[in-house]
Amino acid sequence: MKRSNINRLWEFSFQANRLRRLAVVGLVAFLMLAFGVWMGVDLYYSYQQRVAESRKELENLSIIIESNVLATLSKIDVVISETAYTFGPMVDGRKKLALLEANQELLRRMAYIPEAQALSLRVINADGRVVFNAGETAELPNVVVADRAYFLRHKSDPNAGLVLSEAILSRFTGKWLLTLSRRMVDAEGNFAGVVQAALRTEYFQGLFELVNVGADDSISLLDENKRLLARHPPRLDAVGQQFDQLAVVMHFPSDPSAISYRRGAGIDGVDRHYVIRNIGAYPYVLVVGRSSEAIRSLQQGKIYLYVVCYFCLALAFACFLWVYVRHQQELEKLATTDSLTGLKNRRIFDSTLEFMMARRVRNSFSERLSVALFDIDHFKMINDTRGHLKGDEVLRRVANVIRCRVRKTDLSCRWGGEEFIVLLNDCDIEQAIVVAENIRSAIADESMSYPDDGFRVTISAGVAEVAEGDTVDSLVKRADDALYQAKASGRNRVCR
Missing domain, CATH: 3.30.450.20 (PAS domain)
Known part of the structure; x- marks a missing residue:
């Protein structure tokens, strides 16, 4: 091949590569410009949305x-x-x-x-x-x-x-x-x-x-x-x-x-x-x-x-944040919620009660605060005679009754095993007894089987109101003592 033809071939290849580079640069520039315009528009409408929110x-x-x-x-x-x-x-x-x-x-x-x-x-x-x-x-x-x-x-x-x-x-x-x-x-x-x-x-x-x-x-x-x-x-x-x-x-x-x-x-x-x-x-x-x-x-x-x-x-970084946030939310949910009943767990109850008691002290003890501790009667017998799966179903149904019978301002938790506890905000001992009694009677009427085969359970409850000088442990201890009294008095009742 003649040298002139070779030169023209190299020149054509050079021009093609140059055009390719310019095309890539142009495409990148266009994409960056489009991305920048999109971000600007998105930020504007996002700000308007923030204003609306x-x-x-x-x-x-x-x-x-x-x-x-x-x-x-x-x-x-x-x-x-x-x-x-x-x-x-x-x-x-x-x-x-x-x-x-x-x-x-x-x-x-x-x-x-x-x-x-x-x-x-x-x-x-x-x-x-x-x-x-x-x-x-x-x-x-x-x-x-x-x-x-x-x-x-x-x-x-x-x-x-x-x-x-x-x-x-x-x-x-x-x-x-x-x-x-x-x-x-x-x-x-x-x-x-x-x-x-x-x-x-x-x-x-x-x-x-x-x-x-x-x-x-x-x-x-x-x-x-x-x-x-x-x-x-x-x-x-x-x-x-x-x-x-x-x-x-x-x-x-x-x-x-x-x-x-x-x-x-x-x-x-x-x-x-x-x-x-x-x-x-x-x-x-x-x-x-x-x-x-x-x-x-x-x-x-x-x-x-x-x-x-x-x-x-850094699109990957945004994806990482999204995955990370979702992961943290799942971890938080696992750390604060009882997986069987869907109620909050004992860790949340302790921290919430501690906070509410501290706020009560700051407000010169003007707020009334009570707790109600519940225990399913003869729960071991239910597990032994009907099986653990039935026991789990009983726990879920009892938890649902408690959740439906308290206010949004109250906190219902699974305390452990077959025990549940409710933090009653702005509620004195007499009002707390009424709430606990409503829960007790509702559970006594609640069917524990579907279809209904007549199987029922009862619960006992102990109620205590926060008093001056109380700690989380002392308050729960008094509620537990009241629960023990309810058990000793024949179960299926509320004691204070």
Whole structure:
């Protein structure tokens, strides 16, 4: 072959390789550009999704807070309504009751509404003067409320129902509060006065502080005049002030669940996304905010991951993380759940009880906490006569009954063998006995076979309430002693 032909062959091969390299470089560049564009678009929509998720979380949080507030208002209203019915005849002279006895009776009723301001339950006559006031003495505050808006409304509107006042500075205590009141009538149906109780704005402050929010998130309660009643983080110096710069649109529509969204700077200058919710049909609005920076910070991990993926193409690493997370979740499930019954295991119970007891100490022993320990009666005989598979089925069915008979706030666990234990939150010993008895009777009625062949089992239970100075071991020991007493007393019963 001539040298010129050889040269042309090499030149053609060289050009082909060059074109191939350019094609590969172009393809890689295109793929990298496409990958980068895809990541940018994905990050944008991911951020929008984060915003939507945050709003949903804030909305759910506002619903929970609203439910707590409405429950408190409803409970106080029940006491006020019953008091108005009882004390109405005393105000117009149809019935007689000594002042001291009346005050003490009002004080007794206040025990049902601990959220209300102390000694705030009072009966006011048609002239706006206090005639009865909760307390241990016959003393009455020398204050006239005939000029208050809530009093005037009751006087002019027979159908006012429960009236919540605007935020007022109490003439009794000098504290910012809301009053809840209902109308009283005489024998002819004429206005005879009002029954009133007060709710300090400090109550809402305490309620907000129980909510776990971010450092720059906020929860605020305002009235229809945009007057701040309570806020978390606290701004006690701002309580009672109006904040027109919030630009909160308060329509108070007929739909009490109506909400709106907005974004802007709060009274502390922090840019937030807000969810605004009316408190039922009352003239108050709840504003829950999450800082924009907190929402952006949720994206940081994804941004870093995409940068690493972009420059290193570490797709395998992402797969590893996915497998690792799934593996960790499985390990966690195995470590915290009893595989036979599906209940939490003893390790979770011990750690949860330890935490709840520590929190109870921090809250000055204000929380009630009880445990109920259950044991299946004659379980060994079931294994011996019906086999271990049947014994396992009994354990599963008993566990399911226990799971269905406790609240979501309670914790049911398998303690070991045929024993189960339930941690009853916000529950004293009498309430715990009722729960344990419900479980006991339900298990006694539960069929342990399918189809039902009449086979039933019973359980015995021991109940104990956390006392001052208790440890996890001492509490469980007392529940175990009570269980032993139930066994010794004939089984199929609950003892304390």
